[in-house]
Amino acid sequence: MKIKLLLFTLSLFSIISVAQNSVSSKISEYLENTQKVHGIPGMAAAVIKNDNILYQDYFGTGMIESLTPVSKNSMMPLFSASKLMTNVAVFKLVEEEKINITDPISKYFKDIPEEWKKVTIQNLLTHSSGIPDFIRFDMSLPHDKLLKELYKEEMYFEPGAHFQYNQTNYWFLARIIEQITGDKFADYIIRNQFNGNSEGILYSSNFKEAIPNRVIKYNYIAKRELFERNTPVGDEIGHPGNGISITMPRLIEWCQNVLKNKFLSSETHKLMLETFEYEKGPKEHFTNGWAVYKVNGNLTYGFTGGGVSGIRFFPEKDMAIIFLSNGMKTYSVHNMVINHLAGMIDKDLADENELMMNKIEEEFIEGNISAEGVFQNYKKLFAEDTEAHLNALGYKFIDNNPKYAVRLFETMVNEFPNSFNAYDSLGEAYMKIGNNKKAKTNFQKSLDLNPENKNAEDMISRLKT
Incomplete structure (x- = not known):
């Protein structure tokens, strides 16, 4: 009886171990892909559940100049x-x-x-x-x-x-x-x-x-x-x-x-x-x-x-x-x-809508779909507020990689030609890439559609100086 119980326990541990290894492998695969798609130099991730460390791993470099790898000894700024x-x-x-x-x-x-x-x-x-x-x-x-x-x-x-x-x-x-x-x-x-x-x-x-x-x-x-x-x-x-x-x-x-x-x-x-x-x-x-x-x-x-x-x-x-x-x-x-x-x-x-949205964004970053393709997919996911979601995605890019923001906001202007906010957003994206002429044009269109748009008014004044 004791032998059977021991064998059962060992078998159970083996099943749990295999399951955890499978999840860990999938997590690593996901993180490696995320690092590649988003161009992350170095990163670390961990999952703790029921007081157990389910996952812990390190990727890439902590110091680009010296190619020092991220490791368990790396002090990461919070x-x-x-x-x-x-x-x-x-x-x-x-x-x-x-x-x-x-x-x-x-x-x-x-x-x-x-x-x-x-x-x-x-x-x-x-x-x-x-x-x-x-x-x-x-x-x-x-x-x-x-x-x-x-x-x-x-x-x-x-x-x-x-x-x-x-x-x-x-x-x-x-x-x-x-x-x-x-x-x-x-x-x-x-x-x-x-x-x-x-x-x-x-x-x-x-x-x-x-x-x-x-x-x-x-x-x-x-x-x-x-x-x-x-x-x-x-x-x-x-x-x-x-x-x-x-x-x-x-x-x-x-x-x-x-x-x-x-x-x-x-x-x-x-x-x-x-x-x-x-x-x-x-x-x-x-x-x-x-x-x-x-x-x-x-x-x-x-x-x-x-x-x-x-x-x-x-x-x-x-x-x-x-x-x-x-x-x-x-x-x-x-x-x-x-x-x-x-x-x-x-x-x-697991939020299926969020997972689908992340996949769409990944395809856009990798050049597999256009900004128009993002819009069409977002339209299916967010029928009620497609413009708001497209606008939010554009602003995600606006600091680090504004060329993506320009593409998304240009699509937004085409799809929502009466939206003062669409032109306002496109104006900000053009400012980010240094095209002040197009920025001013779009801020003016935004102001024409909504004379109370203080942001567009302020931006036009700033561009004049």
Whole structure:
């Protein structure tokens, strides 16, 4: 009997192993194709489910100049996805009853302007504070002088009214953490979320600094058909919002601990993921620090950063998916990749419309179908709002590879000749490729169709100067 049971167990493990290998093989095939189609220099991906690492692999090069391959030792920049660690730190202090998310920030900062005194910790977490964003100012200023400049500015809106992404929010969260704990922000994160072990973890906002194993982000310059290093220089005020670079094994470890509620109790974790209601919208868009993504009707939570990184949690599936890269020739693919991998792991998460849309876009990038072909396919998929979807696709391309945007917007103008927005979009695409004459012509057509189109009016004025 024991022998039969042992044989059955071994057989079951064998079946599970074969199934996992089959899924892993398909994931690798998909990722290799994605890297090729979108021109991604280097990337890494991982899937964690039920506390097991279902998938982990590395592709391409982290440093184009030296052809250094991406590996388990590569510290990949998370950029704005770094905010997730800051969020967990804030809620750890909430759990310890050292702070409350409803606390006004005036409790911690006595020198702030009067109109800032309505701002709460929750407003900082949800980007609903309305306070000025420090990235609009001279970042070389000493911190005390930068604060004075911020204090002179009018608030953007009343706290709680809107969502407006803002790095100052996370600088102030870090200052609160430091004030309460007496630690430097980065030291507190590493001690409490990484067991005090900084191996494979780096807080740095200075990308000109040469650091072994750190991967560099690259911007694609379509006119010259090459990648250029993206090397912003900042200091520690950027750390809570975008400053961490980390190896995949250490990030997997962190995600496993989040899934197991190792950092926070289940009750505090639930509070962190409560949807925040903005007075003037949007709805079901953001929690207390985490972005909300609907995947085939399932609510998922996470964050993205720099157009290259994405971390996503699927609580109902006890799953997390990580996708990290260092650039692309087309458009940011992290959400697309994460959604696709989720559908490969769990069919309940597979959105057939999204998969078809991704395939159409891939065929367009590879030159197998024209912009008109994209329109005809989109018309079948999105009969009610074909123009909106075509417009959204064009804007995906407009920064990295605007020639694709021009083709799509030209088709949009042909198919929707009475749409002021179609001409406005085409005008912006022509500006991106440096054809100001055609840009001006299309902005004028947009303005003729809609005299209240302020964007077209502003662009025409800019082109005149």
